[in-house]
Amino acid sequence: MPVFQLSDSLLFPPPTLAREDGLLAVGGDLSVPRLLLAYEHGIFPWYSPGEPILWWSPDPRLVLFPEEFHLAKRLARTIRQQVFRITIDTNFAQVIRACAQTCRKEGEGTWLDEAMIGAYCQLHDQGYAHSVECWQGEELVGGLYGVSLGAVFFGESMFSLVPDSSKVALAGLVERLKGWDFELIDCQVGTGHLQRLGAREIPGEEFSSRLARAVAKPSRLGKWSTP
16 A cells, blocks of 8 residues: 655545555644544544654554453552542643653653644644543652543553553543543553553454544543543
8 A cells, every 4th residue: 555645735535545564644744734634533642753744543443342351459448548539630741741751751752742732732722632640648649641532532642750650541531531421541562561451453444433432422522620
C-alpha cells in the first residue's frame, strides 16, 4: 500500500488503506481541527523528532472495554489503602511533559516533541484532552492523558515514577468512564502491560464500526472534575 501525502485540506484517506504496519499518511499539521478529524476516524499521529508528521491506523487495534478492566487483588488493595491521591485535569501540561521525560530516561526516545505537547495542550484548553494525575503527598508520581470524543477515550501515554502509580491512575479513569457509559478506551497498539489489565486486540473493521457508533454520542467537553 502507498503512504498518502496530506495537503492543507482537512482530509484523510480511509484507514482501510493503511500499510500492514498501520502507517496511513504523512504530512499535514497538528491543528485542533485536524487532530479531531483524525481521532474521529481512528487515526493518530506518532513520529520521532526530526521526522515529518506520521499518521497511523493499525489493524488489529488494542482496546480496553471499561467493563473488562482487570483489577488485580494487589492493585485493589493499594487503592483501598489510599497510597495515592487521584485528580483529573489538575495539571495537564505537567502530565504530558512527565510522559515525555519518562520515555527519554528509559532510553526509548519520545514522540512528544514541543509541537506535539503544544498541540495536545490546545486540545486540553478546548476541552477535548484530559489528564489523570496520581500523587504521593504533593509529588506527581504517575498519570496518563488522552483525548475524549463521544463515548470513546483515546489513550495517548502514561508514566509511572512509583510502582503501580500509572495503574492506579488508569483504574481511576476507568471508574469515571464506566459511570459515564463510555464504550471503549482506544489503546492503539498491543502491549503486554495493558493486556494484563484487560485490554485486547480486535479487528480493524470491528474497531471502525464500534468507533463510528461511539463518537456519534455527545462529547463531555470542558474540564473534568476530580471525583
